[in-house]
Amino acid sequence: RYRKTVIAGNWKMNMTATETKKFAEELKKIMPRAKWCDTLICVPACNIQTAAKAFKDLRISVGAENVYFEEKGAYTGEISADMLKDLGVKYVIVGHSERRQYFCETDTTVNKKVHAVLNAGMNPIICVGESLEQRETGITDEWIALQVKSALYGVPADKLRRCIIAYEPIWAIGTGKTATAEQAGEVCTNIRATIRSLYGARVARSVTIQYGGSMNPKNAAELLAQPDIDGGLIGGAALKPDQFVDIINAAN
Numbered sequence: 262r263y264r265k266t267v268i269a270g271n272w273k274m275n276m277t278a279t280e281t282k283k284f285a286e287e288l289k290k291i292m293p294r295a296k297w298c299d300t301l302i303c304v305p306a307c308n309i310q311t312a313a314k315a316f317k318d319l320r321i322s323v324g325a326e327n328v329y330f331e332e333k334g335a336y337t338g339e340i341s342a343d344m345l346k347d348l349g350v351k352y353v354i355v356g357h358s359e360r361r362q363y364f365c366e367t368d369t370t371v372n373k374k375v376h377a378v379l380n381a382g383m384n385p386i387i388c389v390g391e392s393l394e395q396r397e398t399g400i401t402d403e404w405i406a407l408q409v410k411s412a413l414y415g416v417p418a419d420k421l422r423r424c425i426i427a428y429e430p431i432w433a434i435g436t437g438k439t440a441t442a443e444q445a446g447e448v449c450t451n452i453r454a455t456i457r458s459l460y461g462a463r464v465a466r467s468v469t470i471q472y473g474g475s476m477n478p479k480n481a482a483e484l485l486a487q488p489d490i491d492g493g494l495i496g497g498a499a500l501k502p503d504q505f506v507d508i509i510n511a512a513n
């Protein structure tokens with residue numbers, strides 16, 4: 262394989278620090294020594310330190326769910342890439358559809374955040390995805406290509422290896438609906454083709470592309486068997502230790 266399989270949890274606005282410790286204790290009992298994939302969980306910013314400590318001997322990296330793109334200054338309430346990096350964060354989700362929908366995230370701010378994360382030496386997990394309306398109108402491929410190109414604008418090839426693209430069809434997020442493995446695989450193949458057109462075949466082969474959107478223990482194996490799906494960004498199922506482990510095992 263040319264690229265890493267990456268299984269990532271996205272806790273969204275769930276779990277207190279106390280619950281984070283409890284989750285880690287339960288996970289410790291069942292976590293496999295997963296050599297076949299990198300595993301991480303993106304947690305609310307206020308729980309990063311707790312999670313970093315609790316996940317340490319589980320070999321789970323800690324990720325953040327968002328970042329602000331400015332380096333420092335008068336931006337009350339925001340958190341910089343350096344602040345995350347200093348806490349041991351390795352991955353940062355950028356442009357999740359919930360942030361685009363509820364917090365005015367645009368392709369422009371997503372691109373600025375991608376640069377901020379890369380410049381701080383971390384790995385962005387860049388989320389793209391179409392709405393149900395866009396899918397039904399038949400513009401999914403153009404839309405996703407536009408999102409990928411915008412997000413990666415100005416990113417040099419040597420930094421692209423550190424980027425993960427997560428394909429999350431908006432209509433499959435938190436709805437219990439999943440794209441079929443073929444539907445998801447097809448979009449991920451097109452994402453790789455877009456990267457190839459920008460950076461060439463060698464770089465495109467090395468980029469990890471995840472599927473996200475109601476991935477669960479039942480559908481994970483089939484989704485992960487698609488040639489261009491190299492992992493998952495997992496919502497609800499990442500809040501339950503047994504389900505998260507089932508998905509890690511499905512990646513083997």
Ligand code: 3PY
Pocket residue numbers: 271357429433434435436473474475476494495496497
């Ligand atoms: C989901 O699985 O619902 C997600 O949005 C993961 O990011």
